[in-house]
Each structure stands twice: as C-alpha cells, then as structure tokens.
Amino acid sequence: MSDRELRPLRSIRITGDGRCLFRSVAYGACLRRGKHPPSDSAQKELADELRAKVADEFVKRRGDTEWFLEGNFENYVRQMRKPHAWGGEPELFMCSHVLRMPITVYMYTSSSDGPRIIAEYGQEYGKDDPVRVLYDGYGHYDALQPSVVRTQSRL
Template identity: 25%
Template sequence: MSGAEEAIVELENRLEEVTLEDVAARHRREKKELQAKLQAMKKNAPKNNKNKRKEFLEEMTRLEGELEQRHKAELQAAEAKEAPGNVAEPAPEEEAKKPAVKVDENKEEDEEEDQAPSNQRVSKAQKRRNKKAKEAREREAEIKVELQNAANQPSPKLIELEQITAKLSGRQLTLHHIASDGDCLYQSIRHQLIVNGLPGHSVQGLREETANYVRANKEALISYMTHPETGDLLDDEQFEKYCQDIEKTHAWGGHIELKAISSLLRVPIEVIQAEGAATLLGQEEFGGSPLVICYHRHIYQLGAHYNSTVPAEA
C-alpha cells in the first residue's frame, strides 16, 4: 500500500466527522511546522561540503514532496466523504431523538420540497443530506479560493529577483547567473574581471590571495569577525581556521572577503541587492568603474548567493 493510500485509510478510520475546513486548517499548521523544521535543518547544514549540501537539499525536497502528496490525498478523502452520496442516513431511533426543526429551517425545507417533482416527496433525511452537501460545497469553494489566493502570492525569491532586475535594467545591465557551489563570490569576481578586460584570476588564486590579505591585515579586520554560532569575536585559533577555510575549502564569502578582494585587486566593487542602496567598496581608494555583482538572500533555500552582471546589449 502506498503512502497516499495509507493516508486515506487512516483519515477514514480516525476522522469520521472531518470537514474540508478542518483538513485545510491542519494542513496550514503542518506546513508552518515543516518550514520551521527546514529552517532548523538549514542552520545545521554543512557549508563547506558540496556532497553534504546536495544531500541536504535532496532531503528538504523529499520532505516537502511527501507533505504535499499526503495533503493532496487527505483533501481527496475529505471531499469524497462529504459528497452527497456518502452521507449516512440517521437511524430511526436517532431520528426520533432529534428536536423539532426551527421555523427558518422548516421554511428552507418547504422551498426544497416545492422544487422537487410533484409526484416525489422529499424526506426530512434527504433534506438534511441536501443541506449538508450544500454547506460542504460552500466550504470547499471557500477553501479553494483561499488556497488559490495563497498560490497567487509572489514568493520572496520572485519579489527579490524582480527588484534586482529592475535596478540593473535602470543601469543597462542584466544578471549573469553563477553556480551555487560555495565559490559564487569568487566566480562572480572572476567573471567581472573578464567582462571589464582586467587581468584574470582563477577561483583558487583569488581564494589564496584573499586568505593572505586577511592574515596580513588581522589587526584591522579581526574586530569585525565573529563566530557564527556564539557571536563572539574570533580568537587567534579561530581566526587562522577562518583563513584556512577561505584558502582550502568552498567556504562562502561575505563582506570581509569583498573588502580584501577590492584591496588586493585595487579595484572598486559594487554589490547590488533588492532592498536598500548598493554597497560600494574601494571607490575612494582606487576610483574608476567598479566591478558590479548582485547579492541574493532568497534565490536558494540553502542561503545567500552572489551573481555577476553583463551589459544589457550583450
């Protein structure tokens, strides 16, 4: 038996009186819980191991896919249970125990009876079934509208991409996509050197020069370098490990590395992001046209990412 079939059986056995509204509410809660779980997984994801990062991404995709499949199966089961043909008729003894129908309900039932063929009398049980089926259809329509509205909301990734694209368009630039492999900052800088006709550097060469610059300027930089888990300033041992990670691993780069690269290449670097003004490093020291790259917070689930740019006419 597949996971979807097991979900349907469990739903039928445990939730005899479930409604589409109940199912939708629980689905929203479970989606929030999964997002919290994925955020926790992201914090613990290895940043310097390409294979482990790939395994982590596949696990996130699997969890999201399983939840979506189960939710689809449960919605189908709930819809089938609330269909008019599946509503059980009350037993005679239960029928006798029910209170008298209110005046407004009598009026509604009379209207339904008037709509029936003259030679066919609609029983009270059938009227109740019709009413319950109508309410179920109304709830289902409301849920579909709610889900559709949620699906139509643009994702943070799309919003960010549109904002960055608009800023680049105003400067006659377009995005040049860089692979998300931990080297995106260095790959973006390497691409910009080629675009601007400047002396080229390999990614490994940029990493080694950056690590050497950070070591040589330890006193000026260490006061800005903190441990990602504790938030405390790095001690000497942690500082050296930081430099080794720059040089020998695929550790992601940030502001410290950008400052180092700008200084060692003696060229300004401009970082465009969706919100706020662009960050410009080295303009006062070196002048000239900057290397222009983009910083994305939401483009990938595993974290931030850098892309390069090219002139729009290219």
C-alpha cells in the same frame, strides 16, 4: 558614467558551488580588464586563485581585519582557504584590495524595479566601472554587467 547610464544591468548566472562570490568577482574583474568572459572551468580556477590571495590579504592586514571577523582569526582564515567555504562582506572587502578595483554589490528589493546598490568596496581604487555582483539575500552571488546598448550612427 553613472549607474543610470549603465542600466539595464544583465545578470550572469554563476555556479553555486561555495565559490560563487569569488567566481562572480573574478568574472567581473575579467570584464573590467577588457578580457572575454571566463568559461565555467576558468571561473573555478580564477575563483580559487582569488580566494587564496584573499586569505593571504587577511593575514597581511590582520591588525586591521581581525576585529571584524567572527571567531578565532586563524580558524577563520583556515576555513576561508577551503574551496567550498562561503564568502561574504569581509571577503568582498579583501577582494577589492587584492584586485585594486572597486566592487559594487547589488540586490533586488521589493520597492525597486531593478537591482539597488547595497554595498561598495574599494572606492579608493576609483569609482568608475566597478566590478558588479548581485547578492540574492540568501547567500548566493551572480555577476552583473551592463547590457550593451547599440545606437545607430548618423550618416
């Protein structure tokens, strides 16, 4: 299914508590697995679990990841384990490996009427039905999901 077929995408507001990237990805992963959208408290729990696994994944893949992290590797991973540390591109990349799912990041631009893809991670896990997150350009992530389009069946 192409993005054109999936539009419009519906934005799901995610709590901005330092976990928004992890909450958004966990929300999308639940939907992708066919589960019900997680409640706010379940998002928090899932986000913290995902964050811990992402930090472990950095350590596991240190030889491949250390070069693109800012500053001292141990300090970076220690900081990332804290529940209110913001995540970004490196964490999205690790989320795709932890979940073994593709993740697509969207952003609204002044030249578009809808969100545009700005980054894709985990393409090796498939390209169909990625976890979708919306970046606001200022540090916050929300979840995105395709709107359900109902069609009338022909009798």
